[in-house]
Amino acid sequence: xxxxxxxxxxxxxxxxxxxxxxxxxxxxxxxxxxxxxxxxxxxxxxxxxxxxxxxxxxxxxxxxxxxxxxxxxxxxxxxxxxxxxxxxxxxxxxxxxxxxxxxxxxxxxxxxxxxxxxxxxxxxxxxxxxxxxxxxxxxxxxxxxxxxxxxxxxxxxxxxxxxxxxxxxxxxxxxxxxxxxxxxxxxxxxxxxxxxxxxxxxxxxxxxxxxxxxxxxxxxxxxxxxxxxxxxxxxxxxxxxxxxxxxxxxxxxxxxxxxxxxxxxxxxxxxxxxxxxxxxxxxxxxxxxxxxxxxxxxxxxxxxxxxxxxxxxxxxxxxxxxxxxxx
Amino acid sequence: xxxxxxxxxxxxxxxxxxxxxxxxxxxxxxxxxxxxxxxxxxxxxxxxxxxxxxxxxxxxxxxxxxxxxxxxxxxxxxxxxxxxxxxxxxxxxxxxxxxxxxxxxxxxxxxxxxxxxxxxxxxxxxxxxxxxxxxxxxxxxxxxxxxxxxxxxxxxxxxxxxxxxxxxxxxxxxxxxxxxxxxxxxxxxxxxxxxxxxxxxxxxxxxxxxxxxxxxxxxxxxxxxxxxxxxxxxxxxxxxxxxxxxxxxxxxxxxxxxxxxxxxxxxxxxxxxxxxxxxxxxxxxxxxxxxxxxxxxxxxxxxxxxxxxxxxxxxxxxxxxxxxxxx
Numbered sequence: 080x081x082x083x084x085x086x087x088x089x090x091x092x093x094x095x096x097x098x099x100x101x102x103x104x105x106x107x108x109x110x111x112x113x114x115x116x117x118x119x120x121x122x123x124x125x126x127x128x129x130x131x132x133x134x135x136x137x138x139x140x141x142x143x144x145x146x147x148x149x150x151x152x153x154x155x156x157x158x159x160x161x162x163x164x165x166x167x168x169x170x171x172x173x174x175x176x177x178x179x180x181x182x183x184x185x186x187x188x189x190x191x192x193x194x195x196x197x198x199x200x201x202x203x204x205x206x207x208x209x210x211x212x213x214x215x216x217x218x219x220x221x222x223x224x225x226x227x228x229x230x231x232x233x234x235x236x237x238x239x240x241x242x243x244x245x246x247x248x249x250x251x252x253x254x255x256x257x258x259x260x261x262x263x264x265x266x267x268x269x270x271x272x273x274x275x276x277x278x279x280x281x282x283x284x285x286x287x288x289x290x291x292x293x294x295x296x297x298x299x300x301x302x303x304x305x306x307x308x309x310x311x312x313x314x315x316x317x318x319x320x321x322x323x324x325x326x327x328x329x330x331x332x333x334x335x336x337x338x339x340x341x342x343x344x345x346x347x348x349x350x351x352x353x354x355x356x357x358x359x360x361x362x363x364x365x366x367x368x369x370x371x372x373x374x375x376x377x378x379x380x381x382x383x384x385x386x387x388x389x390x391x392x393x394x395x396x397x398x399x400x401x402x403x404x405x406x
Numbered sequence: 407x408x409x410x411x412x413x414x415x416x417x418x419x420x421x422x423x424x425x426x427x428x429x430x431x432x433x434x435x436x437x438x439x440x441x442x443x444x445x446x447x448x449x450x451x452x453x454x455x456x457x458x459x460x461x462x463x464x465x466x467x468x469x470x471x472x473x474x475x476x477x478x479x480x481x482x483x484x485x486x487x488x489x490x491x492x493x494x495x496x497x498x499x500x501x502x503x504x505x506x507x508x509x510x511x512x513x514x515x516x517x518x519x520x521x522x523x524x525x526x527x528x529x530x531x532x533x534x535x536x537x538x539x540x541x542x543x544x545x546x547x548x549x550x551x552x553x554x555x556x557x558x559x560x561x562x563x564x565x566x567x568x569x570x571x572x573x574x575x576x577x578x579x580x581x582x583x584x585x586x587x588x589x590x591x592x593x594x595x596x597x598x599x600x601x602x603x604x605x606x607x608x609x610x611x612x613x614x615x616x617x618x619x620x621x622x623x624x625x626x627x628x629x630x631x632x633x634x635x636x637x638x639x640x641x642x643x644x645x646x647x648x649x650x651x652x653x654x655x656x657x658x659x660x661x662x663x664x665x666x667x668x669x670x671x672x673x674x675x676x677x678x679x680x681x682x683x684x685x686x687x688x689x690x691x692x693x694x695x696x697x698x699x700x701x702x703x704x705x706x707x708x709x710x711x712x713x714x715x716x717x718x719x720x721x722x723x724x725x726x727x728x729x730x731x732x733x
Contacts, residue, residue: 235562236689237686237687238687239687241683242668242670242683242684242685242686242687311690311691312690312691313691341569343569343677345677345678346676347674347675347676347678348674349672349673350670350672350678350683351570351672351674351676351677351681351683354678356568356569356677356678357569358564358569359564359569360565360566360569362563362564363601363639363640364638364639
């Protein structure tokens with residue numbers, strides 16, 4: 080009973096890993112992927128998504144392109160300094176890719192969810208523009224999905240864009256507000272856990288010794304880890320980020336602490352813009368139930384998911400359409 | 407070389423303890439106390455302040471009354487449910503008190519600071535209305551004080567009024583914004599540390615077995631601890647809160663972690679209103695220096711300060727003007 084899933088990515092280095100993980104994991108049935116602006120512009124996010132799926136032999140998974148800018152029309156701000164000029168750490172390739180699906184990412188979500196009512200997990204790991212757009216297209220969506228597991232926000236950790244805001248939420252706070260208000264079950268994999276699940280140089284080397292997908296991921300991680308070395312940790316390592324939302328949706332993440340609480344997104348122009356305001360006031364009493372709360376906020380997870388994801392991806396290489404390179 | 411100090415209190419149960427501690431501590435020279443609206447209305451805060459100083463024999467310390475409402479003129483919201491109808495846990499008394507000083511709390515701050523340039527610590531433990539007013543009276547104040555040590559705000563812990571806002575800041579965010587913007591050294595003793603320094607039933611009983619001041623404090627703590635039992639911790643205990651700012655100003659608090667970082671107060675009407683937005687993004691690198699930062703945010707302190715404060719107060723009882731009750 081694999082978990083049906085639609086990813087929504089701004090691909091991106093850590094997005095590439097999340098796509099590989101979702102595409103290869105035997106417990107996940109990847110129905111489709113949407114591309115959104117964010118780490119990179121949406122044409123590049125679309126191309127990178129298609130390329131990564133090709134690399135793992137999943138040309139069967141439809142990829143739809145989506146929003147190129149945030150809901151309110153502000154100028155999109157990308158993160159090429161983190162993800163490289165090609166969004167793949169400057170180490171991607173120019174292999175030809177198949178065309179994207181003849182629909183938008185938001186419409187694809189509506190169609191796939193309507194085709195499998197009650198079964199699909201939406202897993203957005205970039206700005207929430209496509210998901211908010213899907214909600215506007217089909218306001219019944221919250222009653223038709225299994226849930227939304229997103230990478231974004233922070234409850235107790237500093238932000239990574241402002242002191243309190245995480246990038247995916249800060250890039251489109253209005254879209255995020257719409258997503259958090261909608262009455263679907265949400266699992267928030269924010270910086271509280273994604274800063275704790277680290278890919279080390281040893282992980283990189285294990286990927287590099289693997290198949291084609293692993294070798295590709297090892298290459299694109301190099302620059303990403305250098306960014307984290309210089310700006311965050313002081314040594315070469317990087318956060319796994321997006322893969323955690325995929326693993327949470329699939330139920331394969333060992334979750335140690337995750338209260339179900341109210342979350343509100345700050346859409347003001349003040350210093351809190353883009354913050355996920357998470358109500359953890361019950362922390363001193365073991366988080367008593369909050370009436371009407373529908374957001375599960377991951378606060379502590381087992382970081383062995385990093386090893387599992389690396390092993391899964393390293394073990395898969397060139398598939399038949401890509402020749403006999405598999406190690 | 408005792409630390410010269412001006413307290414500013416909305417007295418309040420934990421304020422009463424802070425006043426006793428400041429008035430009795432041999433390392434503190436308490437120059438004056440201001441009263442401000444907050445836990446209770448300002449006339450009651452003034453009376454309670456005078457009464458507590460009388461109890462410890464400090465009729466020499468001038469008490470000036472201050473602001474009755476927040477800077478923007480909003481209706482003040484008090485916390486009688488926490489501190490009792492008399493602000494003293496319903497266990498205060500109606501002993502006559504001397505008159506307040508014939509000045510305002512803000513003017514008293516200006517005069518005392520100008521009389522001892524460079525020497526005085528301001529220690530506000532209620533809303534920051536009086537301190538902001540003093541800044542407006544004398545914009546040179548930041549260059550004339552030793553520093554400001556305040557109880558208020560939170561960096562990593564949940565708020566106690568909203569998910570992200572602590573009461574003293576939330577009651578008058580505009581005043582707090584003015585105080586945090588002014589270029590004086592600030593020590594922020596917020597919920598990050600004040601939720602960790604606990605008064606237990608054993609502390610209460612030790613106070614009750616002490617002198618008059620200790621017995622008074624034990625009595626007024628009873629209701630306060632019941633509030634914390636019912637609303638926060640599930641058992642009778644309470645936070646020491648305000649005394650931590652006094653101890654920090656006096657340099658007698660054992661501080662384990664306290665980065666000097668930028669802090670901005672959220673004055674929007676959004677969900678972050680009243681939040682202290684504290685820039686802890688350097689946490690992963692041991693908090694590298696932040697250019698221009700002037701706020702020391704206490705994140706971890708030794709909780710043995712609770713024992714020390716209890717012993718100090720329990721050991722002091724009826725002074726000559728109050729008869730021979732001292733145990």
